[in-house]
Amino acid sequence: MPxxxxxxxxxxxxxxxxxxxxxxxxxxxxxxxxxxxxQHLTSLMGEDCLNERNNEQLTPAGxxxxxxxxxxxxxxxxxxxxxxxxxxSKDHPSLIHYAGFYGQVxxxxxxxxxxxxxxxQEFQFKISL
Numbered sequence: 001m002p003x004x005x006x007x008x009x010x011x012x013x014x015x016x017x018x019x020x021x022x023x024x025x026x027x028x029x030x031x032x033x034x035x036x037x038x039q040h041l042t043s044l045m046g047e048d049c050l051n052e053r054n055n056e057q058l059t060p061a062g063x064x065x066x067x068x069x070x071x072x073x074x075x076x077x078x079x080x081x082x083x084x085x086x087x088x089s090k091d092h093p094s095l096i097h098y099a100g101f102y103g104q105v106x107x108x109x110x111x112x113x114x115x116x117x118x119x120x121q122e123f124q125f126k127i128s129l
Contacts, residue, residue: 015045022054023063030064030072038072039079047081057092061085065098070107077114086115 018024023031026049029038038060042050050060061082064072076082077095088094093101096115099108 014041015049021056024049024052024054024060026050026060027052027054027058027063030060030069030076031067033064033067033069033072035071035075039075042080050076050080050082053092058098059085061095062098065095065104065107066102068102068104070104073107074110077111086111086118 014025019028024045025041026038026045029041053059054063056063058066059082061073061076062085064070064076073095077086082095085095088097094111096108096111099105099111
């Protein structure tokens with residue numbers, strides 16, 4: 001059988017694929033609610049790609065919040081380094097801000113609760129030292 005002609009995707013090139021809004025594949029999967037695809041692509045592309053921002057300055061987690069894809073957001077925050085987005089940076093608001101801005105009120109509450117739990121754990125750790 002002759003080799004298949006035409007373009008193909010290699011795992012090492014996936015991070016180079018972007019659409020006209022500068023979304024990478026993780027943005028697209030997260031924004032459409034494809035949690036299993038998001039998980040698989042993250043394992044192939046690496047968690048660093050979760051930090052990329054599109055033309056709206058949204059990461060995949062921020063775009064998932066905007067589009068109401070809460071299962072994807074929950075996975076990114078609980079299982080990846082996207083948890084760092086719960087805190088504000090000098091350049092970008094936190095995921096809690098995005099959740100409030102895009103009307104995802106229960107997600108704002110969930111994130112706030114998670115942040116409080118993290119602060120309590122950190123405080124207890126410092127006391128034990």
